Amino acid sequence: MDHPNQQLSRESREANLYRMLLRSMQGMNRTVMARIAARGFRDVSAAYPRLLANLDTDGTRISTLAERMGVTRQAAGRLAIEIEAKGYVDRLVDPDDARATLVVYTPRGLGLLRTAISVIGEVELEYEAAMGRADYRRLKDGLRDFIAIADPDGGFGR
Numbered sequence: 001m002d003h004p005n006q007q008l009s010r011e012s013r014e015a016n017l018y019r020m021l022l023r024s025m026q027g028m029n030r031t032v033m034a035r036i037a038a039r040g041f042r043d044v045s046a047a048y049p050r051l052l053a054n055l056d057t058d059g060t061r062i063s064t065l066a067e068r069m070g071v072t073r074q075a076a077g078r079l080a081i082e083i084e085a086k087g088y089v090d091r092l093v094d095p096d097d098a099r100a101t102l103v104v105y106t107p108r109g110l111g112l113l114r115t116a117i118s119v120i121g122e123v124e125l126e127y128e129a130a131m132g133r134a135d136y137r138r139l140k141d142g143l144r145d146f147i148a149i150a151d152p153d154g155g156f157g158r
Helices: 010-014 017-038 048-052 062-069 073-085 107-131 133-150
Strands: 089-094 097-105
Touching: 010 017, 017 048, 017 107, 048 062, 048 073, 048 107, 062 073, 062 097, 073 089, 073 097, 097 107, 107 133
Parallel strands: none
Antiparallel strands: 089 097
16 A cells, blocks of 8 residues: 555655646746846846747737736736836737737847747757757657647647
């Protein structure tokens, strides 16, 4: 019989898919954020990608960002205000609905986006080199398949 605390052990938790995905994302985020800072964006918080990764280049409503982020509109709005104060986004009245707030990239924010895309590409190439091309491709293909199961409606955003 299993010991009641066996499920709670570090080893057991480290084998959990949820934890593996979380750790890999946190590790990649640390690497990406450090490189973004090294390229001149020193005021970008590690919390910003949660919103910015869900922001469409032509703008996104706060309510949509909140849904994609899995947070309340108030939480998404507070983060948008913080990012706006750094000059990466503007919050505007949505021209299609004056009650809604639209978040759009500023020119500085688009520069950050270009830098982030470049850095992420570099990091992915390093992971591919470390894992080997075939294993890396299998990992990405498997994650695509998993996303189709875990997020079939694309609630996170596409």
